[in-house]
Amino acid sequence: MLRNLSDEQLVELAVRDDPDAFGEIVRRWERKIFALCFGMLGREDEARDAAQEAFINAYRSISRFRGDAKVSSWLHRIAVNQCLTVKRRQKSRSEEYLSEDDEAESRVFVASPAGSPKNIAEKGERLRLVRQAVGALPQELREVIVMKEFEEMTFQEIAETLELPLSTVKSRLYTALKQLKMKLERLQVEVV
């Protein structure tokens, strides 16, 4: 029965303390939110924790959902904010030990003897570079590229979710892909 209801109807039921309704919302969106967190954070364990935390935050604040935006937009916003919180924590934690920025850190990691490119499979190395390059993008660009590539949303869906004009979404994605290309080229040159 719950499967036939819209997201907004499920939220309405969940507001009346119906955990099953919220469970249905989670079932519908968990893969996409998990993908979003994975794309934003680049690590499975952190992505799982962030997605879980995002759903818990959503449940706690569900009574404040006013229905002005779509449920998907609301969930995405909570998940992105959670990812940013995790990133901030990571940054402050790493700053306690290292004063170098992320890019310098990645260079050190890639060039370290233990992680020598000669000893690492080419495939795994390339994945790591991509992860690092995406992670180094500004948040608003990373958000768009992850929604497009991990969640496979259309431009229109991204525009509705982020409440941005369609042209802005396309412009951001264009810039994100261009910057990513440059970062990948730079990292590969250094590795080689």
Added chain:
Amino acid sequence: MAGEKATIRDCGFSGQILDFVYDELADSAKVAFEGHLSHCSSCTEDVADLSASSMAVRHWRAEEFEPLGALGFELPRSLAARPSLAASILAFFRQPLYAATVATLLIGAAIGLYFLLGSRTQSQPAIATTNSPVRVESQVRKPTVPADEPEPRVQRDSDEQLAATETKSPTPIRRIRVQRVRSARPARNSSDPKPDHAVASNGNAVNVVPEDLFGEVAETRDRSLRLTDLFAEDDED
């Protein structure tokens, strides 16, 4: 970032590059764009760059995210637990429609109860006792005797009955003659502090004459019946 910020060149097809890369163009537009690519090097370069970046991210996703299992999210018990009764009631009344419905029902029930109790009080027969004379308006005002019957004689002396009353009372009282109440007399206010009992000439309080003393119980209970009036009439006589 400002130095790296890419801009879409305006060649008339630049707005379709991303749609082409992500296969979101309509068939006709796709054919037209492919025709444009054959003679626009900048668009061709853009398509190659954007596709390479997109493929890299897609590859990362396919290799590292796709194999992952479901999130397996479960709401913590502390959050999923049923709320307390008070919280449930508060949550219920947060819904304006429910609150309005309950308020209407309560008001209706209160009004119904008010009228129900009121009708019971009115229909309840007065308990006539000599020790607690209760004034009942309906009994006082309504004639208890049919109009065609001769008017009952209220002014009666029953020596035996009065004697019996006197023997029950510890204080000797004077014989009281009670006359029929004049109907023209206005009803006294119920808040009138005057006592419900007659006052004998010696100052002692005397209960109203027992109801079995007279045929007309209602008239004997009328608060408007005061001994001063009776004595005044006696004096006139």
